[in-house]
Amino acid sequence: MNLLAVLREAARSLNANKMRTFLTMLGMVIGVAAVVLMLAVGTGAQNQVNRAVSSMGSNLLVILSGSTSAGTLRFGSGNAPTLTTGDAEAIASLPNVQAVAPTFPGGAQVAYGINNWGTQVLGVTPEYTSVRDWPVESGDAISETDIRSSTRVALLGATVVEKLFDTEDPVGKTIRIRGQPFQVLGVLRKKGQSLDGRDQDDSILVPITTAQNKLFGNRFPGTVRFVFVQAVSQEATAAAENDITLLLRQRHRIQPDAEDDFTVRNLTQVAEAASATARILSLMLGAIGSISLVVGGIGIMNIMLVSVTERTREIGIRMAIGARQRDVLMQFLLEALMICIVGGVIGIAFGVAGALAIGNAMKIEVAFSAWVMLVAFAVSAATGIFFGFWPARRAAGLRPVEALRHE
Amino acid sequence: MSGRFIEVEDLGKQYEAAAPGTPPALQSVSLAIEAGEFVAVMGPSGSGKSTFMNLVGLLDTPTGGTYRLNGQNVAGLTTDELAHVRNRVFGFVFQGFNLLKRITASENVALPMVYAGTPGAERRRRAGDLLAKVGLAPYADAMPNRLSGGQQQRVAIARSLANHPQLILADEPTGNLDTQTSAEIMALFTTLNRETGVTILLVTHEHDIAQYANRLIRFKDGLVVHDGAVVHEGAA
Structure with a gap:
């Protein structure tokens, strides 16, 4: 059985089980979209702060003239x-x-x-x-x-x-x-x-x-x-x-x-405080993004584990009628790969669209990074592929009679 | 090629998961089956008849004895070679049909040919021919769960014939079917055996079903207790 035939078999199987394919893909879509969206909003906010900081000019001090007083009434800085x-x-x-x-x-x-x-x-x-x-x-x-x-x-x-x-x-x-x-x-x-x-x-x-x-x-x-x-x-x-x-x-x-009778204000301190706030903000969003990635990964893991384990009997049938272990493994690997690639691309699209919509509705800046998308995609896909492949490998390692007995 | 089609000697199977002290599922079986035979295997539950069938079908591995297929000891075969034998030499028909639910009857029949590397056009042509042969030509595009039990079993039989097998292993093929349908399925097996010379190994616990075979082997407690020609009722 050549690779093209396995690919067709995998595509046929995905197509024949639309609900299962959809649900598995959904896990992938949500995981990737959540990360992309979260970090787009976070990076956008950080960029906004950073630009405001650098727009002040660098290494700046400002000197204000002193205050004036009329009797006991004291006016603010800059008046004298x-x-x-x-x-x-x-x-x-x-x-x-x-x-x-x-x-x-x-x-x-x-x-x-x-x-x-x-x-x-x-x-x-x-x-x-x-x-x-x-x-x-x-x-x-x-x-x-x-x-x-x-x-x-x-x-x-x-x-x-x-x-x-x-x-x-x-x-x-x-x-x-x-x-x-x-x-x-x-x-x-x-x-x-x-x-x-x-x-x-x-x-x-x-x-x-x-x-x-x-x-x-x-x-x-x-x-x-x-x-x-x-x-x-x-x-x-x-x-x-x-x-x-x-x-x-x-x-x-x-x-x-x-x-x-004057005030010297060091603006670099203001800039530092603002930068520190932005850094904490992006760190926090990064942490939330990582959690989304883990939660999404667990979702992908669950649905893959369940749907593939459920198919142990199917694997038994395929082996009984002549599928070799590697035919079965390759099919499940390709199925997981296709789900993850399509799900990941849709997830990125949803994440970008969602972030743009939020940016538009709330009038805030959003920024996308190819790196974030790549990591979200890679981590989710690796999870999906591993948990799609591993139970299939376990099933394909069984004697056909055991796999066939699985309900 | 020396030797017989199927020859087992002292074949035994002890399940690892069985409780200590339990006698093996198959103790020691020695027999031979010639090409073209129609053999019925009978016995009560737990007699080892299904275990025997799974061992002969290379779906399971024995824990003792030897099994020669066309003179070759199968113990030396790799898992890929075993898959190849199941694909090209054997055809399986199960009690529960074991069709893939989400693909059409025709695609189910073609599946063994996918693993044999048969080109797509040839697969579709042969799947159509086989479905016609079992009387299901109009149902080629039907999903298995739209078919009756008897129809599903016919699809399974068509699938078992996909790669011109030498042996059809049928494990309680009529176990889920009514008497009328059972008779039709058995008539189909008989015709196949007579016309194509395919060897059939049939496991059943129904005496009526065993009557369709030419040879009857009885199992009890993991041992063969009877092996002889079927005495056809009314023919005696």
Whole structure:
């Protein structure tokens, strides 16, 4: 009996026992689909967190100006005009610091043609785009000349472009910010959500001097609201934090026993916390995935064991009429193989479809990995094939008379 | 080729699972069967007649004695060679029919030819011929459970003839059938034996059924207690 004949016999047997084939395949489908779906949702969530973390920029510290108080009423950080462009320049020359980006933010209504939109306008220096890892996608960046001359130019975030321009290329066009004409220098690359869920692309960058002098006015010339500082490396962030504190206390002439009039926040710690959460999340989903795999495997094992053991008599009949052991084994092996391959492919399809549906319905990201599908498939198929083959081998090892007696 | 078709000497079988002290299922049997004979094996339950049948049919292995088939000692055969003999030399008909339930009558008949490596077209042609021979031509595509007991047994007989066997082993083939159907099945065996010269070894506990054979062997307690020509009723 050649392989093709055995293959036909296996296919005929599967076809003749549609219910049994269906049930066995179902075990395989559920096992694989559960794993694929679970890990697609988990990996998607982890990716989302990771992207938000990396969208902050790397090795970042942020310095906020101090709080103000009116009598006993104390306002929050960032309200006192204690931080200046001069401070930022001094910080830039510290050894552990790679770059600084002083920032002067404000809210403004912007308009182009008949469209208008309320958004955040950030007065920045040329370093801002590199410190925040937020490159210009098309057009030009803000230059030192723009800073010196307080030119009315702007870089637009992706959301602003979407709100103001339909299909037009915004570069070179003139928009109005608080009624003043600004030429669009360029468009920023899409950045996505921040860790706290804000849309970072809903912003406009203008030269910091323009923001200070022309757009928002400034009762205290030269002051900024906050300064982003990029340390030379992740290890250097703590040292940089320390150096900055010392430097600013000195520059602001703060007495040894007095409080800081500024706050230094190490954003790498925030990033680390978020990454750790994401890691735990993916670990947990991995564990649930493994359990699904084991549970699915037990299901596959049970149905294979039962359905093949049930067929001991059939094996006896086949042997009585001349099937060799290897004919029987090959047939059962091929049956298990076909069930597992078809069931596995359907399982992957269901898992992918289910994850996409969940992602769509709950508006979350899902991510598929070929590796996960392969492992889920391989583990389930190995279980199915082993427990399809092993009882068949036991039955085929019996003397035909014993197999025939089996009810 | 030296020797007889089937020759057993001191053949015995002791089941491992039997309680200690139980006499063997088959103690010691020595006999020969010539090609073309129609032999009935009778005996009460537990007499060893079915055990004998399973040993001759190579469905079970003896624990003692020798068994020569066409002069060759079968003890030396590998499991694959035993399967080959069951496939080409023997045809089996069981009390419970033992058809595969989920494939058609015709596919059941063709199954021994699948294991013999017969091409598909030839298998289908011969399965059709054999079903016609046992009077079931219209039922080729029927599932076994749609057929009556007698019809199922005819399918089983057709299957046993698939690879032109030298010996048909029938273990209580009429055990599940009514008298009328039994007579029809036995008439079919008789015709096959007369027309094709196929040797038939029939196990039964019914005297009427044994009457169709030419030779009668009686078993009791694992031993042959009678071996001789059947005295046909009315012929005496």
